[in-house]
Amino acid sequence: MRITRKSPAALLAVAALAAAPLAATVLPSAASTPDPVAVAARPAEGSTNVTVDGHRIILGDARATMGSAEIRQRSGIANLDPVRFPAPTSAVVVGYTTGTPDRSTAEVDVRALVRDQWSEWTPAKPGTPTALPGASDQVQLRIIVSAPPQGAKPWVADVTVQPTDQADPSRMAIQAAPLRSRVFATREGLVGGTTANGHVIVNRDHFVALPSRRGLANKGSGNYSVKVCTTTGTIRCAFEPVWDVGPWNTKDDYWNPSATREMWKDLPQGKPEAQAAYQNGYNGGKDQFGRTVANPAGIDLADGTFWDALGLSNNAWVDATYLWTGDGGRGTVSISSGYLNVRSTPSSSGAVVGMAGKAAQVPVECQTTGQSVSGSQGTSNVWLRVHAGMYVAKAWVSAGSFGAC
Structure with missing residues (x-):
């Protein structure tokens, strides 16, 4: 088994942080750079196929069911509770230890809440500054453990996170418009x-x-x-x-x-x-x-x-x-299963010109009035334009208000 140790500066006893799932753990304010904070080994919403043994998060028992022989893996994901810092930071240092027996792997990713949206996940090497896409006072860590179809049980433990001013200038920035x-x-x-x-x-x-x-x-x-x-x-x-x-x-x-x-x-x-x-x-x-x-x-x-x-x-x-x-208005499709039809006009009689899946985000260009529709968000005659000549009923989309088309 190969065991990776975090840097001595990152070693900190793991504490059970009393917070509801997905509620940010708030670090105490300090005049100097805060010490590393232990992040509880508590898989939150969206986690899959992991177990907890004390302070270790371990790959679960679900079998590998997809992929060719070369890449088929058993894998697990543990999303940890977000951590909030007393002030925005441009980079963080993540500390952790891993156990990776028999060709298995374990890594920790980090993302930041920037301008009210989560950035994408970035792998974080232990003890090394990881740049954020913008200044943020809230980050979240994710553990990924993978192994061949049989045997190995990789794990991650002793997870800490610390703000730092050692930012990498090549960080991934959120653009004005998505790529x-x-x-x-x-x-x-x-x-x-x-x-x-x-x-x-x-x-x-x-x-x-x-x-x-x-x-x-x-x-x-x-x-x-x-x-x-x-x-x-x-x-x-x-x-x-x-x-x-x-x-x-x-x-x-x-x-x-x-x-x-x-x-x-x-x-x-x-x-x-x-x-x-x-x-x-x-x-x-x-x-x-x-x-x-x-x-x-x-x-x-x-x-x-x-x-x-x-x-x-x-x-x-x-x-x-x-x-x-990129930035821009967003809405989230709020349906229990299946898909939402995208129409050519703001009406249920408009031609179907596409679909939006359950929980998908849709980019909103503007809003207009049309046929009244009842859905998960109530009854509304507001329709959202998501592409030129394409509309979805706001009654099925969780979204704020937008300018008129």
């Missing part, structure tokens, strides 16, 4: 399988997969969502949460600037490694696992997204917008 890129989309299928965030895939499901955990949403959440639109014929758009990791790679956050990509830093922003490998022979035409890339896919679509929302019959090029990478 959009044209990528090749493939159908995921795999009904009955379990996604990277613990979601069990159902018939004609609505979600997408991207080849990095940095934009992986919690099970049942749309805190990381994409807009995917067709590029030929009558344009249709889908608004879906990111609930799985793939295709091909698992550390290819191609939507980020080249300097901050986890791998493949010599590729331009917006270009998936699989596309470069397939089209240009990049990396010898292989993915990160050494497999020969058979198509240029940069996004996988669940069956309901592929067939119903976008009306595709074959794999195709699409325009994908990674909504969390």
Whole structure:
């Protein structure tokens, strides 16, 4: 077993922090830089396939059900309670210890609440400053433990976090507008399988997969969502949460600037490694696992997204917008299951020109009045424009008020 120790400065006894799940733990104010604070080994909302043994978070017993032989893994996610600092900070130092037997892995990611939205997850090396995308007084840590299909039980323990002024100038900034890129989309299928965030895939499901955990949403959440639109014929758009990791790679956050990509830093922003490998022979035409890339896919679509929302019959090029990478108005689809129809006019009689999955975030350009609709948010005649010529009823979307169209 390989055990990694955090730096001596980060060693701190773990305390049980009395806070409700997802309520931020508040550090006491101090004139100097606060000492590291212990983060309780208490998996919060969105956690999956982990167990707790004292101060250790350990991979659970759920079996590996998806992926090729080269990449099939048992994996678990533990979201820890957010921590609030007395003042905004531009970087943090995360401390932790790990146990990684038999080819297993364990890591800790961090994200920050910047301008009222969570940034994407960034891997945090123990004892090393990790830059935040903007000054923030609230951060959250996430533990990822993975192992081959049989045996190993990786763990993470003694988690601490500390604000620091040692910021990396190449941090990932939240842009004025989210990144959009044209990528090749493939159908995921795999009904009955379990996604990277613990979601069990159902018939004609609505979600997408991207080849990095940095934009992986919690099970049942749309805190990381994409807009995917067709590029030929009558344009249709889908608004879906990111609930799985793939295709091909698992550390290819191609939507980020080249300097901050986890791998493949010599590729331009917006270009998936699989596309470069397939089209240009990049990396010898292989993915990160050494497999020969058979198509240029940069996004996988669940069956309901592929067939119903976008009306595709074959794999195709699409325009994908990674909504969390930019500012702008947002709403969250508030339905118990299935999808919300996107209409060509602010009326239930308007043509269906797309769909929005459960819990997905939708970008809101403006609002207008139309047919009165009753839904989870009450009865309203307000409709939200989410793309040119595309509307959703606000009665089914949790959102504030927006300017008139």
